[in-house]
Amino acid sequence: MAGLHTELVGTGRPRFAFLPGLFGRGRNWSQVAQALAAEGYASVLFDLPDHGQSAWTTEFSYPGMAQAVADELDLRLGSAANIILVGHSMGGKVAMLTALNHPELVAALVVIDIAPGASDQVHTFGPLVAAMRSLDLAALTSRADADERMRAAVPDDAVRLFLLQNLRRKGGWHWQQNLSLLGDSLARIGDWPDPGDVSYPGPVLWLTGDRSDYVKPEHAATMTRLFPAVNHQVVADAGHWVHADQPQAVIDALLAVADEAGVSRP
CATH class of the missing domain: 3.40.50.1820 (Alpha/Beta hydrolase fold, catalytic domain)
Structure with missing residues (x-):
């Protein structure tokens, strides 16, 4: 790596x-x-x-x-x-x-x-991943806008702000973490080798x-x-x-x- x-x-x-x-x-x-x-x-x-x-x-x-x-x-x-x-x-x-x-x-x-x-608790991240994936990044006007758009799917303020710390604007709004890989790997993340x-x-x-x-x-x-x-x-x-x-x-x-x-x- x-x-x-x-x-x-x-x-x-x-x-x-x-x-x-x-x-x-x-x-x-x-x-x-x-x-x-x-x-x-x-x-x-x-x-x-x-x-x-x-x-x-x-x-x-x-x-x-x-x-x-x-x-x-x-x-x-x-x-x-x-x-x-x-x-x-x-x-x-x-x-x-x-x-x-x-x-x-x-x-x-x-x-x-x-x-x-x-x-097994990793399944609770499934809805959070879905909320991040469903956010229309091209339509965002600000971080506050993103916060408001995610509020219904992620009503807990602390959790929502924790997720939004990964939102970046450089070159257009994007998620800083590898959301595609991590979202598809929840089962492996919950596992133990x-x-x-x-x-x-x-x-x-x-x-x-x-x-x-x-x-x-x-x-x-x-x-x-x-x-x-x-x-x-x-x-x-x-x-x-x-x-x-x-x-x-x-x-x-x-x-x-x-x-x-x-x-x-x-």
Whole structure:
């Protein structure tokens, strides 16, 4: 895969790397990254393939995305990156595979509201994809116009604005993410590739929202097999987007992981 777009928040050698979920961008983690920077920890924010400013591909592949992340970490930080890898939802699956296949790069892993298994909830993105596809881009006059045109199909303001962050005007209105590929790949996005007989020995924090149904009790056995040092914490009053619902709880948890993993400030 082609190189990934990344953004550095803070100064010095990055200690955290963030992988966003479906239709997300690295910038969605800016608030958390800026709080970590205030504590002396720099972060690198990733746009995953087919998202944000990263290159498009012709096939959705979790192993391919994980390899692209590993290649970028190795390019930026060397073979001993010693990074705390944080992934949410789709990005959490990429983060898990990255840690399993390249444990030498990862000092600790944080998986946010996703499990190493099938995520049936991805079907909820179907209507969102349909709403984006049905938007007449040639007829748009402004972003506010797009917001109004999508309101009936996507009545939740936060979700609609999250989707519209991907709308760009340069050279005519267009979706920045690879909507065609991602929309056609929802089944693969919800799936989990068998990583084989491997495990990641480092510290792992599994953060889930108490109002989310993405992680189920039956996922615990696989999570423990793949990540023997996993610590599962449930964040109160949080849904699937835990970092948006309870950012301070996530920031505090990440700082605790850094201490546990012995990842020092630059």
